[in-house]
Amino acid sequence: MTSQDVILGILMKRSLSGYDIKHLLESVFSYFYNASYGTIYPTLSKMEKDGLITKESVLQEGRPNKNIYTITEEGRKQFRAYMYSPMQANEFKSDGMTRLFFGEFVDPEVIARYLEHGIAGTKETLARLQKMYEDCKDTMSPTQEICILIGIENNESTLRTLGNGLDRLNKLKLEKRLDDHE
Amino acid sequence: MTSQDVILGILMKRSLSGYDIKHLLESVFSYFYNASYGTIYPTLSKMEKDGLITKESVLQEGRPNKNIYTITEEGRKQFRAYMYSPMQANEFKSDGMTRLFFGEFVDPEVIARYLEHGIAGTKETLARLQKMYEDCKDTMSPTQEICILIGIENNESTLRTLGNGLDRLNKLKLEKRLDDHE
DNA sequence: CATGGCATGTAACCTGTTACATGATTCC
DNA sequence: GGAATCATGTAACAGGTTACATGCCATG
Numbered sequence: 001m002t003s004q005d006v007i008l009g010i011l012m013k014r015s016l017s018g019y020d021i022k023h024l025l026e027s028v029f030s031y032f033y034n035a036s037y038g039t040i041y042p043t044l045s046k047m048e049k050d051g052l053i054t055k056e057s058v059l060q061e062g063r064p065n066k067n068i069y070t071i072t073e074e075g076r077k078q079f080r081a082y083m084y085s086p087m088q089a090n091e092f093k094s095d096g097m098t099r100l101f102f103g104e105f106v107d108p109e110v111i112a113r114y115l116e117h118g119i120a121g122t123k124e125t126l127a128r129l130q131k132m133y134e135d136c137k138d139t140m141s142p143t144q145e146i147c148i149l150i151g152i153e154n155n156e157s158t159l160r161t162l163g164n165g166l167d168r169l170n171k172l173k174l175e176k177r178l179d180d181h182e
Numbered sequence: 183m184t185s186q187d188v189i190l191g192i193l194m195k196r197s198l199s200g201y202d203i204k205h206l207l208e209s210v211f212s213y214f215y216n217a218s219y220g221t222i223y224p225t226l227s228k229m230e231k232d233g234l235i236t237k238e239s240v241l242q243e244g245r246p247n248k249n250i251y252t253i254t255e256e257g258r259k260q261f262r263a264y265m266y267s268p269m270q271a272n273e274f275k276s277d278g279m280t281r282l283f284f285g286e287f288v289d290p291e292v293i294a295r296y297l298e299h300g301i302a303g304t305k306e307t308l309a310r311l312q313k314m315y316e317d318c319k320d321t322m323s324p325t326q327e328i329c330i331l332i333g334i335e336n337n338e339s340t341l342r343t344l345g346n347g348l349d350r351l352n353k354l355k356l357e358k359r360l361d362d363h364e
Numbered sequence: 365c366a367t368g369g370c371a372t373g374t375a376a377c378c379t380g381t382t383a384c385a386t387g388a389t390t391c392c
Numbered sequence: 393g394g395a396a397t398c399a400t401g402t403a404a405c406a407g408g409t410t411a412c413a414t415g416c417c418a419t420g
Contacts, residue, residue, distance in 0.1 A: 001277040002379080009284040019399050032279035038381055041401055062389060064399040083288050087299050088277035095183040095270035097214035097332070102191040103325025106265050111325055117269050142354050143285025143293055149350070150279070150343045157339030161332045168331075172324050184407080201371050220409060223373055244417060246371040 001088055003035045003043050004052075008071060008079040011053060015070040018044050028136075031129060031151045044069055052078055100165070108173055115166045122162060126155040183270055185217045185225050186234075190253060190261040193235060197252040200226050210318075213311065213333045226251055234260055282347070290355055297348045304344060308337040 006029070010021055018040045025035055035043075044067075047053045052075035058066040071079070096118045103111045129152045137145060188211070192203055200222045207217055217225075226249075229235045234257035240248040253261070278300045285293045311334045319327060 001275070001280055006280060009280070009287075012284065012287055017399075018401090029280075029283070032274060032276040032283075034275075036381055037399095037401080038383090038403095039379080045401090060398090063397090064386095064388070066399070079284075079287070083281060083284065083292070087281070087296065089303060090278065091273070091275040092214060093183075093216075093273040094214040096272065097329055098183055098188060098191070098211075099265060099269070100325050100329045100332075101211070101214075102194070102261075102265065103328075104323040105191075105194055105261070110265065114269065121271060141286040142350075143282050146285075146347045146350050147279055147282045150282075150347055153343040153346070154336075154340060157343075158336060161335040161339075164335070165328045165332055168324075168328050199371075200373090218409060219371095219373080220375095220411090221407080227373090242370090245369095246414095246416070248371070 001033075001082070003039050004047060005079070005082040006033055006035070007040070007043060007047065008052065008075055008082070011069060011071040012076065012079060015056075015068050017066045017068050019066070028132065031125065047075070051075075108169065111169060112166065115162055115169065119159065119162045119166070122155050122159045126152065126159065129155060183215075183264070185221050186229060187261070187264040188215055188217070189222070189225060189229065190234065190257055190264070193251060193253040194258065194261060197238075197250050199248045199250050201248070210314065213307065229257070233257075290351060293351060294348065297344055297351065301341065301344045301348070304337050304341045308334065308341065311337060 006025075007021060010016065010024060016024070018037070021044075022035070022037060022040055025033065025040075044053065044055075048055050048069070051072060053069045053071050056068045056070065058068050060066060096114055099106075099114050100111065103114075129148060133145075133148050133152065140148070188207075189203060192198065192206060198206070200219070203226075204217070204219060204222055207215065207222075226235070226237075230237050230251070233254060235251045235253050238250045238252065240250050242248060278296055281288075281296050282293065285296075311330060315327075315330050315334065322330070
């Protein structure tokens with residue numbers, strides 16, 4: 001999965017500008033994919049050069065001009081090729097988990113901070129996904145609904161597991177305190 | 183979090199070779215971090231040059247020689263700096279979720295394959311984590327235990343949610359079939 | 365005799381981010 | 393007056409992967 005594949009998928013439904021695409025990625029996709037302008041604009045240029053999309057400049061008053069990109073038949077073909085290509089494994093990289101793994105080298109208070117930070121972040125993501133689901137569930141495709149429900153369920157579970165982690169940590173602290181009094 | 187931070191953390195406990203580090207990453211870390219030899223060896227060289235670790239060549243008979251790396255006081259200082267630096271957000275990139283999101287453009291059978299692929303992969307990860315937990319739980323630090331338990335719980339949840347997704351999909355297929363008969 | 369484990373290393377490549385530049389308009 | 397939104401783009405850099413090169417030993 002490259003940014004090109006994702007952009008092609010987005011353009012399958014309607015023509016958009018690079019700016020629009022970025023906003024879509026931030027809202028709907030943010031849970032499983034992300035890209036910066038520094039990726040999007042050069043990729044769009046390359047795709048146009050390769051004939052996968054066409055550019056139409058739209059003049060606007062009071063605002064900068066827009067470049068609206070439309071997928072070509074060649075682009076649709078390319079997108080289908082992606083959708084039928086072998087699947088790539090998920091990629092997950094967690095600074096929080098890494099720190100937790102090395103937790104024996106820092107104070108328990110720091111570990112608690114790690115977990116609390118994770119809990120706050122997960123809560124935010126969850127709230128965002130739930131809001132999105134409420135706002136869009138009538139206009140979403142069935143598989144998009146599955147997709148967002150999976151995201152919600154996963155974050156709910158992560159929230160539980162991080163909470164459990166914090167409980168385990170507090171239990172450890174308590175045990176240690178009891179040991180110290182022996 | 184860079185590969186340097188992770189390598190420093192690993193060397194905090196004992197001195198290891200690049201080859202050993204790679205194997206550790208594959209087994210214990212694979213759930214939340216990964217690096218290839220093409221990252222590990224150049225990083226180790228750079229770290230030695232920067233005085234964070236020292237190299238000791240160990241001659242072996244019947245096998246290639248090993249370079250065993252040991253963390254220095256400077257390296258420990260650097261590692262502590264990482265552990266107290268601001269936390270980075272988790273990174274998650276999912277080809278499967280992306281395809282699911284664009285599911286309206288392919289046959290339902292293909293979507294089912296996506297989900298089944300995800301289920302198989304998650305089961306594998308889960309089995310690996312559970313085996314690791316059984317094998318190592320007596321030698322793990324408390325926070326490492328929390329870490330692996332979080333991984334297990336998360337994969338159990340993902341398995342449930344993917345299963346739910348498959349059920350939802352089958353329900354949709356059924357509804358569609360009923361609609362077609364009207 | 366081929367495969368896989370042990371062990372290190374590099375060069376070419378890919379993919380992506382950050383930070384900057386530009387500039388008008390609207391909202392507080 | 394300052395910040396945010398709209399809108400595009402690039403250059404420098406970071407961080408990584410893949411594939412290859414080397415070579416011996418043990419196992420099937």
